[in-house]
Amino acid sequence: MKKLTLFASAFLLSLGSYAQQALWGGTNLVSPQINEDKTVTFRIHAPKASKVEIEGDFLPPTKVDTPFGPQDIPSRAPFKEGKNGVWEYTSSVLPSELYSYSLYVNDLKMPDPNNVYQNRDIATMTNIFLIGGGQADNYMVQEVPHGTVAKVWYSSPGLGMEARRMTVYTPAGYESSKKKYPVLYLLHGAGGDENAWTELGRAAQILDNLIAQGKAEPMIVVMPNGNGAQEAAPGEAPNSMVKPSFMNPKTMDGAIEKAFPDVMKYIEKNYRVYTDKNHRAIAGLSMGGFHSLYISAYYPNKFGYVGLFSAATSKQVNKGVTSDVYENLEDKLAVQFKNAPKLYWIGIGKTDFLYKDNMDFRKILDNNGYKYTYMETDGGHIWKNWRIYLTEFVPLLFK
Amino acid sequence: MKKLTLFASAFLLSLGSYAQQALWGGTNLVSPQINEDKTVTFRIHAPKASKVEIEGDFLPPTKVDTPFGPQDIPSRAPFKEGKNGVWEYTSSVLPSELYSYSLYVNDLKMPDPNNVYQNRDIATMTNIFLIGGGQADNYMVQEVPHGTVAKVWYSSPGLGMEARRMTVYTPAGYESSKKKYPVLYLLHGAGGDENAWTELGRAAQILDNLIAQGKAEPMIVVMPNGNGAQEAAPGEAPNSMVKPSFMNPKTMDGAIEKAFPDVMKYIEKNYRVYTDKNHRAIAGLSMGGFHSLYISAYYPNKFGYVGLFSAATSKQVNKGVTSDVYENLEDKLAVQFKNAPKLYWIGIGKTDFLYKDNMDFRKILDNNGYKYTYMETDGGHIWKNWRIYLTEFVPLLFK
Structure with missing residues (x-):
């Protein structure tokens, strides 16, 4: 072992027995x-x-x-x-x-x-x-320019909350440029929070790498918190250092969907972004796919790109809830597809417990002749698939 | 137990046995x-x-x-x-x-x-x-406005690196205001990285709380990486997912200190900040205190406020290193104190292994009549003390 300096030796001692x-x-x-x-x-x-x-x-x-x-x-x-x-x-x-x-x-x-x-x-x-x-090269930190990842707080009058936390990825070059960027809103699943896509989902690495390879347009990625009663991820809000749960209140009762313009308002005020439909995408996994489906249907002319990753698609999943967000889905889709999104993208694993739910939803789209892109993978309701879907979806945006 | 919805039940199943x-x-x-x-x-x-x-x-x-x-x-x-x-x-x-x-x-x-x-x-x-x-109320997330915490990448020609990562805290209101802010550069210790102060040090919570109470001026806090051979914290740079070490190369050889203006240049270009000495502070713990001491002495008219938290103060700690950064410290201090910082602050624990080192350094200051503020606490070389020192130091800045 190499000889330690006096400082190093003393420093080590100060670490206590375990660290040594x-x-x-x-x-x-x-x-x-x-x-x-x-x-x-x-x-x-x-x-x-x-x-x-x-x-x-x-x-x-x-x-x-x-x-x-x-x-x-x-x-x-x-x-x-x-x-x-x-x-x-x-x-x-x-x-x-x-x-x-x-x-x-x-x-x-x-x-x-x-x-x-x-x-x-x-x-x-x-x-x-x-x-x-191979595939994981997309998820690794590579010698490429890196975007900024920020934890920002916005106010959500729609949810009656003064401060809610979200994660915002701005691509490399954002700070030094003067141009405007398109925005992808990227939503987590049940039990997740505004940290999920950057941690489990490796979203910053995926974007850095795809942009550096010229496969994806430089874009801002906004990852808000989809639990309507939560200010922020566990530990990041007052009195929240408790065991995280997958059963959070106000997640599928229409509130998150209706209040979504609060997220967009903050981004469009504080970042250099385009504010038209064709520069705005929304995608999410599982519950976040459910949110993406119903947000983009409820606000039918806001999103030019929609991605449903292993999405819960049927309102059966939140039986008993009454909200106009979920009523008359087919009527809403008719409005949305009248001026159809440039991309409506569905990805699902063959053994996902939501596979049949997705088949039923595809039938609605097929019966009405609504165009969408479909990807089927092996495996179930797992992050491996969501990272793959993000890697496939992002290069299709804003082209 | 409350009855689960179909979605919740199926979702739980998908989590696998352990999660259930x-x-x-x-x-x-x-x-x-x-x-x-x-x-x-x-x-x-x-x-x-x-x-x-x-x-x-x-x-x-x-x-x-x-x-x-x-x-x-x-x-x-x-x-x-x-x-x-x-x-x-x-x-x-x-x-x-x-x-x-x-x-x-x-x-x-x-x-x-x-x-x-x-x-x-x-x-x-x-x-x-x-x-x-009590004391930990400063470290907890409270119902107060929260600042933004961002992981940004800057280029450091001084270290010969195109991309290095740092953490930047901007106070609540920064985005919506047009005014300029003062800056505190806050440096970590040996084995730490750009994440240390926000994670172990609770810097964002401390700043949020002190600012909300009117005890501290709203300020930007910049937490760079003080390991000169590192692009970023372990896991955040290419090929860096290895066991983190406290013995990193290029930490006390003069390079980090000399290249410090690269950090300042990025901040002063990309944030709305004052760029004069009286709106610029530097502080650090242990090795970061050593850096703060030698950076502020090497660039003697750049920092109006200096904080040494359990600092290594003597160049004995890096014996054998030759760098003009460390030569003739007393001459450098004479220049620095000719136009003395508004605050030169020293905090050390009674049982810290660097206690004597700090006493020796204080003697130099005392013998020359250089004014400083001194705080002595119980305990040793531990994060408990560094959180206390930050909480004491920050309210004294930019007043």
Whole structure:
């Protein structure tokens, strides 16, 4: 080990016992280690454990039958104990993707202590890693110009709230240019918030990379919070440091959709953006797809581009709710498609529990001769698909 | 339990087994639970464990003797096993603070699986919680106007890098106003990065709250990355998803200090800011205090306000380095204090390993009759002190 300066030694001491151990001791392991052949080795120092397993979305999933059709759930693989209490597991060769995993030590779930890279999905933390050389190159930070990601607060009279938080991506060059930009409004799903698309969805990396490659137009991406009773993501609003939930109030009662112009008003006042339909897109995943569908139908001449990613499409999902936002959808679509969007885009996974819902919605579009672009992928209701859909959708915008 | 809609049920299924268990099953515990009397109860579902402990900075620390004087290291307290495999621990009554903790299950360190709120300090993840009713009210998100926090990229010819990332806080009202603002440059310590002050340091909350109370002037706070070889925080630059280190190259070799005008140039070009000395402050913790000292001495007429928080002050800390940034400090201070900063502020903890270093530096100031403000606190080289120092320092600026 290299000799430390006096400052470094003293500084280390000040970190307390664990940090020193982490930096120097038995737990100073590399995990995950992405090997040259694109297998991945995971390690943990757990000398007292009798069983260590890994659960990850790179393992062949377990198929389970549910009332909503077959669903994939993650399965586990065993670590082997080696020397000095270090357990190890090496995966098979993995295709390029962003992967998630957790460890189980004596059946207790925990993160990989040597991997500080985690995503929060609602109340679940999982470690992540990326394998390059393919699809995930879009999700990785590359040597390209980077956009700015800002957490801004806007006022929403429509929701009766003075301050709501959203994430705004402005592309590289925005600050130094004087030109106007088009805007994509990008909405999260149930249990998500204004952080979901930049964290789980890698939206900033996807936009940086597609723009740098000339595949996408430079655009502003606005990621608001779609939970109508929330000011901001858990921990970012007063008294909100509680366990995040996927059941938030005021998400599918018409309020978010009706109040959407508050979001647009803030953006159009504070950013250099075009304000016409053909420079405005809206897309979302799951509940955010539901919002995108009903917002673009309720405000039929506002969005030239609409993207429904694994969207809940039927108002069956919020049975019992009465709102004019959801009434007479077919009449609204007739108005919307009279002056049709340049792009109406639908993406869904073959095993998604909303697959049939999407088929029913497509029938409405087909029966009326409304044009749309359709993409079907493997897999279910998962972030892997939403990152793919964003990567496919964004290059089609504002052309 | 309330009856779930069809959508909610299907959605839950799609989350996979763990998430469902987390939301519904045995691990759906509240932890930490801040009780009315300001004790805190921690819980974990660990039916197979034979020992569960907590390590936290709210426990009486263990004193250890080191070559650098006595240092506090965290100690642990035992959980008790209750029904159904749920272990529990309740703290004593805690004063208002931001606290950090980790769990140990059969001696293996892990986070509290029911608490998604974590801070990363170099390569160590710890759970956090806040107790209000005192000092930590400054650190909590309150019902006040919030500033914008942006991650922006600037170019640094001085470091030979096209893109480096920094965090910029603009106060509430910045977007809608036309006036100019003063700027505080706020620097992190060794092992930190451009995220440290907003995450561990709660800088956005501190600024929001002090400004809303009328205690601080509205100001822009710029938090650059002080590791000269780094484009951005680990994970935010190409090929950087590795275990973060506290030993980064090019941190104390003069390069960061010399290239500092690159940071200022970007800010002064892209934000509505005053560009005179009396509207410009610089402060930092530990290595960032060292940077603040030497930047403000090397560019002696640029900063009207200087803050050294637990600063490394002596160039002993980077022995062997030759840079004109560090030569003839007393001569440089003579120039700097000829047209003295409005405020030269020093804060240090009584048990900090840099206490003596700071005493030596104060002697230089005292011997020359250079005025400064001095604050001494309990404790050592810890974020608790740096949050306190920021809270004390910011109200003194730009008055």
